Amino acid sequence: MKSIIPFLIFVLLGCFAYPSETPKGKILGEVIDRDTKQIVIGAVIEVMNTKIFTATDVNGKFIIENLDPKTYHLKISAPYYVTTFKTDISVSGTNNVSVVIELKLASYETEDVVVTSEKYFDKPADFFTSTNALSAEEIRRAPGAAEDVSRMVQSLPGVSTATDSRNDLIVRGGSPIENFIMVDGIEVPNINHFSTQGASGGPIGMINGDFLSDVTFSAGGFPARYGDRLSSIMDITYRSGNRDNFSGKFDLGVAGAGFIIEGPVQKEKSSFIISARKSYLDLIASSTGLTAVPNYTNFNLKVTYDISETHKLAFVGMGGIDEIYFGGRNDEDDPNIQTTDYDGWQAIGGISHKWLIGASTYLQTSFSATYFDKTIKLDSTDENNNPIKLLFSNNSRDAEYVFRSDLSQRFSPTDLLEVGIVGRYLNNDNKFYKSPFRDNDTTWNDGIDYSGVGKAYKFGSYIQYSKNLFQRLDLTAGIRQDYFDYLNQKNKFSPRVSAGYRLLDNLKLNAAYGTYFQAPPLLWLVSYEENKDLKQIQANQIVGGIEYYPFYDLKISLEYFDKKYYDYPNSISTPQYTYANAGAEYGPTGLEKLLPASNGYARGLEFFVQKKLSDNIYGTLNYSYSKIRFTSLDGIERSSSYDYQNILTVIVGYKIFDFLEFSAKYRYMGGKPYTPIDEFLSNKYNQTIYDYSRYNAERFEAYQRLDIRIDYRQDYDGWSLVSYLDFENVFNTKNIDQLFWDQKNKEIYTVYQWAFLPAGGIKVEF
Numbered sequence: 001m002k003s004i005i006p007f008l009i010f011v012l013l014g015c016f017a018y019p020s021e022t023p024k025g026k027i028l029g030e031v032i033d034r035d036t037k038q039i040v041i042g043a044v045i046e047v048m049n050t051k052i053f054t055a056t057d058v059n060g061k062f063i064i065e066n067l068d069p070k071t072y073h074l075k076i077s078a079p080y081y082v083t084t085f086k087t088d089i090s091v092s093g094t095n096n097v098s099v100v101i102e103l104k105l106a107s108y109e110t111e112d113v114v115v116t117s118e119k120y121f122d123k124p125a126d127f128f129t130s131t132n133a134l135s136a137e138e139i140r141r142a143p144g145a146a147e148d149v150s151r152m153v154q155s156l157p158g159v160s161t162a163t164d165s166r167n168d169l170i171v172r173g174g175s176p177i178e179n180f181i182m183v184d185g186i187e188v189p190n191i192n193h194f195s196t197q198g199a200s201g202g203p204i205g206m207i208n209g210d211f212l213s214d215v216t217f218s219a220g221g222f223p224a225r226y227g228d229r230l231s232s233i234m235d236i237t238y239r240s241g242n243r244d245n246f247s248g249k250f251d252l253g254v255a256g257a258g259f260i261i262e263g264p265v266q267k268e269k270s271s272f273i274i275s276a277r278k279s280y281l282d283l284i285a286s287s288t289g290l291t292a293v294p295n296y297t298n299f300n301l302k303v304t305y306d307i308s309e310t311h312k313l314a315f316v317g318m319g320g321i322d323e324i325y326f327g328g329r330n331d332e333d334d335p336n337i338q339t340t341d342y343d344g345w346q347a348i349g350g351i352s353h354k355w356l357i358g359a360s361t362y363l364q365t366s367f368s369a370t371y372f373d374k375t376i377k378l379d380s381t382d383e384n385n386n387p388i389k390l391l392f393s394n395n396s397r398d399a400e401y402v403f404r405s406d407l408s409q410r411f412s413p414t415d416l417l418e419v420g421i422v423g424r425y426l427n428n429d430n431k432f433y434k435s436p437f438r439d440n441d442t443t444w445n446d447g448i449d450y451s452g453v454g455k456a457y458k459f460g461s462y463i464q465y466s467k468n469l470f471q472r473l474d475l476t477a478g479i480r481q482d483y484f485d486y487l488n489q490k491n492k493f494s495p496r497v498s499a500g501y502r503l504l505d506n507l508k509l510n511a512a513y514g515t516y517f518q519a520p521p522l523l524w525l526v527s528y529e530e531n532k533d534l535k536q537i538q539a540n541q542i543v544g545g546i547e548y549y550p551f552y553d554l555k556i557s558l559e560y561f562d563k564k565y566y567d568y569p570n571s572i573s574t575p576q577y578t579y580a581n582a583g584a585e586y587g588p589t590g591l592e593k594l595l596p597a598s599n600g601y602a603r604g605l606e607f608f609v610q611k612k613l614s615d616n617i618y619g620t621l622n623y624s625y626s627k628i629r630f631t632s633l634d635g636i637e638r639s640s641s642y643d644y645q646n647i648l649t650v651i652v653g654y655k656i657f658d659f660l661e662f663s664a665k666y667r668y669m670g671g672k673p674y675t676p677i678d679e680f681l682s683n684k685y686n687q688t689i690y691d692y693s694r695y696n697a698e699r700f701e702a703y704q705r706l707d708i709r710i711d712y713r714q715d716y717d718g719w720s721l722v723s724y725l726d727f728e729n730v731f732n733t734k735n736i737d738q739l740f741w742d743q744k745n746k747e748i749y750t751v752y753q754w755a756f757l758p759a760g761g762i763k764v765e766f
Contacts, residue, residue: 023093023715026065028244031056031076034102034125035410036362037354039309043078043103048085048614059309069093069715070658071137073614076101080413085120085552087612088137093715094765095247098240100213107414107468120553120612124235125416126466126476128500128510129221129543130559132156132610136212136239138618141653143665144707144728146759147209150192150201153234155649157559157606157622158219160642160669162584163737164705164729164753167192168201170642171219172561173602173628174231174539176201176583177521183207183236184302184316186350186368187402187422193296193322194342195372197396198521198590199583206298206320206346208275210249210260210763213239220561221512221543224462224478224496225406225420230518230539230565238302238316241273253761256280256296270305295323310356319347322374328385335742335749337381338391344374350402360410365403372398376587389435394588396430398523414468418478424458428522432591437687445573448591454526456486458519464496472502482536484519489535492517506549510559513542520569524579524590535567535596545606553614559606568598568630575633576695581641600630600640619652638673638696644703645670661711671699677739677748688741700736703753705729720765725758732756 031043039060046053047064056062069092077083081103091097104125123131134152145151150167153159160170168176179200181188192202218233226233246263258277265272276299298320305313321344328339350368357363376394379387406420434447464478480494496514503509517536525531545559571577571592578598582589604626611619624647628640647670653663673696681689708727714720735753742749 023069023717024065025067025069025091025093025095025097025715026063027067027072027074027089027091027097027099029056029062029064029074029099029101030060031062031078031101031103032060033081034104035408035416036360037356038359038362040078040081040103043076043081043101046075046077048073048075067091068658069713069720071613071655074099074101076103078103080106082106084122087120087614088135090137090713092713092720092765094718094720095249096242096244098242100240105410105413107471107474120614121549121555121610123216125474126223126225126418126464126498127216127218127221128474128476128498129512129545130158130219130561130606131222132217132608134215134217136209136214137613139212139215140209141661141663141709141711141724143651143663143709143726144705146726148205149207149209149212149215149234149236150205153215153217155620155622155651155665155667156217156219157557157608157624158561159217159232160644160647162201162642164735165737166201166203166584167205168199168584169232169234170584171232172563172604173626173640173642174563175199175580175642178229178231178518178583180226180229180233181236182234183318184238184314184350185352185364185366185404186316186348187404188318188348188368189370189400190346190372191318193298193320194294194324194344194586195346196583196585197372197374197398197588198523201584204294204296206300206318207236208258208260208277208298208300210251211238211273211275211300211302213237220541220563221498221514223476223498224464224480224494224514225418227422227460227462227480227482227494227516228458228518230516230537231563238300239273240302240304240314241271243268243271247766249763249765251277251761251763254759265303265305270303272303273301275300293324297321312354313351314354315349315351317347317349319345321345328381335740335744337743339379339381339385339387341377341379342374344372346370346372362408363405365405367404368402370398370400370402372396390433391435392587393433394430396428396432396523396588398429399427401425416466417463418466419463420461422458422460426454426456426458426522428454428456428526430454430523430526432527432588434591448527450527450591452526454486454522456484456522458485459483474500482517482519484536486522486525486532487519487534487536488532492536492538508547509545510547511544515540520579520594521590523588524569524594527591528593531569531594533596534569534594537568537596538566540564540566553612555608555610555612557606557608559608560604561606562603563601565598565600565602565630567596568600569594569596570598570633572633574692576636576638576692578630578632580630581696595633597633598630600628602626602628602640613653613655616655617653620649622649623647632695641673641696643673643696646702659713663709663711665707667703667705669703671702672736673697673699674738677741679748682741682748683746686741686743686746703735704731704733705735705754706731706733718766722763722765723761725760728757728759729754730756 031040043056074086142152176199193204195202216235241262249260256279260275262273301317303315327334352366355363378392380389404422431451436447462480466476477497494515498512569579606624609621628643631637648668678691737751
């Protein structure tokens with residue numbers, strides 16, 4: 001805390017400088033068709049609450065200049081297209097703001113189409129249920145999210161998290177392995193530092209928030225073009241670099257320091273944007289008093305090149321390096337008499353080609369490669385903190401190569417066909433060692449000593465058709481095929497259908513039904529030959545709801561979901577444990593013999609209110625009630641580890657001035673289920689031994705947390721300053737994370753989630 005206070009004072013001082021002259025900014029934009037990506041010529045762009053108008057030129061582009069630095073909202077209209085709005089465009093006096101606006105073709109012919117609902121709440125045409133879009137500015141200013149896209153998404157309906165220390169997405173009770181992530185058409189298995197093998201989460205995001213254009217998130221009922229995942233889709237769009245001139249940004253926060261540089265490669269034809277960030281708490285660890293400090297570095301890159309008006313290339317890359325060491329007898333904060341040493345790196349790169357074949361035909365093809373390399377080592381220590389016994393080690397390198405191609409063909413304003421294929425090659429090179437250990441008083445586990453390479457192929461294909469009937473009914477139906485050669489049961493087919501019916505111009509009914517399959521992570525399969533008998537996990541989903549738009553910037557929705565799981569892997573040695581509860585750990589899982597023996601369900605109601613920033617006030621209110629249960633190998637139905645039942649999240653923000661903003665977030669979650677520790681056996685063997693006869697039979701106290709954030713922006717001649725203060729868990733509520741056995745003091749040890757944490761940061765744009 002003492003080391004953080006001077007930094008926060010430095011942030012505050014940056015808030016009181018006054019510019020001698022306020023520079024002007026501009027918006028560079030492009031308007032395209034949402035389905036075919038063709039340019040829209042002659043679209044009219046209005047800057048809301050001003051008298052500024054412009055139109056797109058013969059290249060579908062527009063420029064709005066001489067703008068005062070602040071947040072703007074655009075209205076975009078064109079003949080035969082539905083009028084839409086683009087909100088939260090933050091203009092500075094230093095950098096040009098680039099936006100790409102996609103218009104939806106009207107399902108009936110008229111020269112100017114204005115739909116009174118959904119003006120500020122656009123989403124893909126084939127997503128009817130459980131889908132929300134977030135702008136880059138909404139993610140940046142979210143209190144308590146630290147500009148981490150995953151932590152912001154946790155505030156959306158149906159989404160919760162396992163613990164404050166991680167950004168895992170628990171979507172309608174689904175494990176973190178069940179989430180699909182795509183960045184600019186490139187499939188990305190995990191976007192986090194210190195990531196969990198086979199899952200999608202981690203403690204710290206790698207994506208730089210200043211790269212974001214927008215994010216679309218679906219919590220269920222998604223269409224056939226997405227496969228091999230059961231719970232959610234997060235489709236992230238990076239913005240392109242500045243094609244007009246070179247610019248940059250430097251940022252400094254409690255968690256790290258970094259920079260962004262962007263500019264044209266070949267003016268008007270290509271651009272680049274690149275960032276790098278480095279944590280620095282490891283450099284001042286002695287002054288912070290911390291004994292375990294995460295050390296990480298990351299980079300993001302996007303390069304675009306227009307070969308012609310119909311052929312466009314983009315390269316997207318990201319990567320990270322991670323390192324941490326903690327534990328041992330000298331670490332007073334760690335209850336274990338062991339040390340943990342973690343080193344890892346990951347690199348993700350992909351190239352995509354967009355081909356505008358004709359006025360109604362669009363093809364996007366991509367190829368990507370992903371590498372994850374990590375070394376984890378746990379040692380027990382003697383009185384002098386010297387290693388005396390290897391408890392666990394993991395030396396692994398995962399590689400994944402993905403080819404994907406998606407074709408969109410529009411036959412008429414009411415008919416759209418989409419087909420696609422995806423192929424994956426997976427290479428899993430692992431060395432695992434786990435020393436023999438005692439599960440309980442009568443069971444001795446022989447541990448594992450495995451070294452080998454697992455190779456597998458996946459192939460998927462889909463076809464789906466979207467149709468509008470009677471101008472009020474939208475339908476999408478499709479079927480998907482997924483093949484995984486590593487399993488004995490290789491091929492699966494998934495029919496899906498969804499619909500939206502407009503009762504009134506501002507009132508809609510939505511529904512979706514589908515079958516979804518996901519192959520178990522390769523990590524769960526390679527260590528034992530018997531695990532090839534596992535099956536692709538199945539989830540059947542029904543989602544139904546209503547959307548109401550009382551005002552153009554206000555959305556109210558109510559949804560019911562019912563998700564039934566089949567054939568989830570289950571531990572044999574611990575028959576109470578279903579792997580539906582796995583994926584939120586720091587270490588690898590699945591290193592044991594498994595059976596496809598667990599079935600379950602997740603069902604509930606979600607109520608959501610969202611007010612977009614159209615004046616000075618914005619916010620969301622999200623309440624959900626759910627019941628999530630799984631039956632394990634022993635035949636007993638129990639609460640899932642993510643069965644919080646009641647979840648309430650409220651975000652409120654107010655723009656006091658154009659340069660000063662205040663926001664707050666409150667979250668409540670019902671008590672987290674947990675398995676009690678067998679105190680007698682844990683004391684006898686001086687290790688954590690759980691009482692599995694009461695697996696998930698107890699609950700912690702309810703979780704509560706309040707976060708407050710203050711944002712300040714000021715523009716100077718040639719540079720701009722953005723600073724913020726973020727106070728997390730303001731009331732210092734003691735929320736329990738989990739229980740361990742304290743090997744040093746020989747008693748039960750309570751691990752709490754984040755205490756009160758003041759944070760802040762400064763960004764300098766030039």
